[in-house]
Every structure is written in structure tokens, then in C-alpha cells.
Amino acid sequence: MNDPTVLSAEDIWKSYGDGDDSLSILRGASVRISAGEVVSVMGPSGSGKSTFLHVCGVLDPPDRGRVVVGGVDVWSVGESRRAAMRNRYIGFIFQFHHLLEEFTLLENVAMPAMLAGEPRKLALEKAAELMEEVGLQDRADHFPSESSGGERQRAAVARALILSPAVVLADEPTGNLDAPNSKVIEDLMLELAEKRKQAFLVATHDLELAAKAHRRLVLENGRLVS
Ligand SMILES: Nc1ncnc2c1ncn2[C@@H]1O[C@H](COP(=O)(O)OP(=O)(O)O)[C@@H](O)[C@H]1O
Ligand SMILES: [Mg+2]
DSSP states (O other): OOOOEEEEEEEEEEEESOGGGOEEEEEEEEEEEETTOEEEEEOOTTSSHHHHHHHHTTSSOOSEEEEEETTEEGGGSOHHHHHHHHHHHEEEEOSSOOOOTTSOHHHHHHHHHHHTTOOHHHHHHHHHHHHHHTTOGGGTTOOGGGSOHHHHHHHHHHHHHTTOOSEEEEESTTTTSOHHHHHHHHHHHHHHHHHHOOEEEEEOSOHHHHHHSSEEEEEETTEEEO
8 A cells, every 4th residue: 555666667578670680679677666766777879768768658568568557557458548547647858858839838837737638727827836846937938949958958847747747757858958957957856856756767878867866777688787
């Protein structure tokens, strides 16, 4: 009843292509993430970090293995339930912010809540709170094109949290930022982990980010090792 686990990926296998051209990327990768925990995944380019995050995030199916979120093996249920679970339990941050250019930062942060059917007023209120938490309270009405790279990525962090996901999957979240802005994003994730008990699984090349994580994993020969 008191299991703090928010996501567990068990013995994940995945390859691309078939026959002689088959590329075996994940070979029994496993991880268990608890509430409030920041776990980093390092590994050379092409080692399968993004592939692993996509499997955990219910975006791309594994060949074998289980991903359990909210007590459910997400890859064993039907398509529509799976999509609902992705929206409900998983937040995403990517290397590029993927904000919608025709909406303000505040509206972008509120968007997932509005798409989930929350009343516009409530969604915007929640978004305003998160904007404050990520230090963007004075930027609510700015459009992405009027914002710096660091501001856009902070908005992307806030957007990932608006539906209070069980876990946020971040794929190279500082990969497109300079050192000072990277530090802001790193510290922000750590702070949100502490304050909101938010869990993060972060794929990164950034040694400083990995150093700050509560737990560091490396993807090696298709498996996660500490
Ligand atoms: N959709 C795909 N089809 C075929 N090969 C892929 C696909 N996605 C990734 N790969 C290959 O899988 C390997 C791992 O990719 P990726 O998970 O993106 O690694 P990383 O994020 O660690 O750089 C790479 O060799 C990549 O070329
Ligand atoms: Mg990648």
C-alpha cells in the first residue's frame, strides 16, 4: 500500500530492423523509480537512451518486458487505455521545447490540462502557479518567439508538470542550452523533485546534471548499470 514506486521497467528488450540488419538496442534494461527521485541515464550517443525513454513513456513498444505505472502493465492494455495512461501518468521534456508558437507561455503550460478537459479557467490558474515555481511569473503573456532558450525550456518543464504526472521523462533537457541555463534547468528539476515529490528519469550527456541526480545509471550493452 505504501510502495513509493512510480514507474518500473522490467527486463526491456528492443531491436530495430530484422534479419542480418537487425540492431539489438535494449537487452534486458530495467529500472525502478520512486516518488521524488531524480535518476539520470548516461551512455554514448546511439546507446539507446531515447529508445528506453520512449518505451517507458508509452510512446514506442518493447519487443519484450514490462513497464508498470499506476499498478498497470501499460504495454498489455489496449490502445485507447494506453493513450489515456500516457496522458495521465507521464510528463515529457525534450531537447527542443516543442512549444506552440501561436500561444503564450502561460497558455502553452496550461495546454495539456485543457486538452485533458479541465475548465480553461482552472487550467490557467494551475499554469500560473507553475509559471511562478519555474520563475516565469513575469513572462506569462510572452510568446515563445519573444522568449530566450532558457525561458522556453522552463516553460516546457512547467508544461510537463501541469497534470501532476507520476514521472517526468526528460530526454537531453539541457542539450540545447548554454551552461548557465543548463544549471537553471538542473536545479529546477531537483527543486521540483524535493518540493512536489516529482520523479524524473533524465537521459543526458551533461556530467553536471548527472552528478546532481539522486541515482546515476549508465546504458551499457543494452542494460542499465549503476
Ligand atoms: N525508429 C528507428 N528505426 C531504426 N533504428 C533506430 C530507430 N530509432 C533509433 N534507432 C537506432 O537505435 C540506436 C539507439 O538510438 P537512441 O535510442 O536514439 O540512442 P541515444 O538516445 O542513446 O542516442 C541508434 O543506433 C539508432 O540509430
Ligand atoms: Mg537520444
